[in-house]
Amino acid sequence: MIRDKSAKTPAKDAPKKDAAKKAAPAKAGKAPATKTTTVPAGKKGIIAVAPPSFRRERALIKRGVWPVAGCDEAGRGPLAGPVVAAAVILDPDRIPRGIDDSKRLTAEEREKLFDKICATAQVSVAVASPSRIDRDNILRASLWALKRAVVALPEAPRHVFVDGRDRLDTECDCEAVIGGDGIVLSIAAASIIAKVTRDRLMCALAQDCPGYGFEQHKGYAVPEHLDALDRLGPSVHHRRFFAPVAAARAKHMPWTVEPVQDLFTVPEVEVPVEASVEIDASANL
Incomplete structure (x- = not known):
């Protein structure tokens, strides 16, 4: 009996057909099970940074808390010049577009936004001089200037957002926000006012x-x-x-540098000797 082996033996081009079916694109309206994205070698993905928002201020407004101010300073790190602090109460109905952390903006963008913020919001500025920084240290001088800026606002705020870790000793509620100039819109506006004001002061000091x-x-x-x-x-x-x-x-x-006393040096002390005693080496002791 002769068996027909062709029924059990797959055709030579069968694997190609199966591979073609697997490689065939999905039907319209159905997404493929897996999706692979090829990234060119040597290139990194771009991380999008969200701009600061008015969300926290608006939440306070809904609770009946108003005015709400944001404050920030510029000039903690430099070797010269003052620390400049600014406080801003934005008008919810007239917020200028483009407000962001002053460090993310160019000098031209900051100048334009400075004028727009001053024209639509309540703004105040306070300055801590180099002599105050020398006397109090940079942190205390910065907090002093920030508080002075809040007190100098045309309208006393009921809530204050301040950039950093330290809250201010104000009569109203104060909330410290780490990285606040990139999160809270009012703080971002204050960072622009403080930065532009200080840059202008430093240009004047240059003369x-x-x-x-x-x-x-x-x-x-x-x-x-x-x-x-x-x-x-x-x-x-x-x-x-x-x-x-x-x-x-x-x-x-x-001559202006005061000598620092070395607390770890042991001073030499001279002990006076009233009488001397001669010893005969040949004597039996």
Whole structure:
């Protein structure tokens, strides 16, 4: 008996047909089970950063809490110039578009938004001078300026959002928001006011103290500023106890540097001897 083997043996082109069925695109309206995305080598994905919102302020308004202010400062890190704090109460019906953390904006964008915010919102500014920073330290001087800015608002707020970890000692409720200039719209507006105001002040100080380049680096510790400090010494606008300034002061004005007592050195004490005793080495002791 001769068996027909062709019935059990698959045709030569059968695997190709199965592969073609697997590779065939899904029917219209049905998504494939899996989706693979190929990323070009050497390129990273772009992370989108959401702009600050008015959500927290609007939640307070719905509860009947108004006015609501945001405050922020500019100039904690520089070696020279003041710390500038600003407080802003935005008008919910006239919020300028484009408000963002001042660090994410260009100088031209900040200048335009500065004018728009001042034209539509309640704004106040307070300044802590370098002498106050030297006396109180940079943190206390910043908090002092922030509180002064809140008190100086045309209308006393019932709630204040402040950028950072520290709450202000204000008569109204105060809420500290870490990274608030990128989260809360009122704080972002205050960051723009503080930044533009301080930049303008530093440009004015550049005319008073030429050679340091304040109009370019705004007092920050960039190489050009450090070179000028080493060459010219500190000016009256520098913060005396910031390390690079103190080093320049020791070099150019050593008489202004108070010696620091070394608490770990043991002083030598001389013990007076009233009488001397001679000992005969040949004596039997």
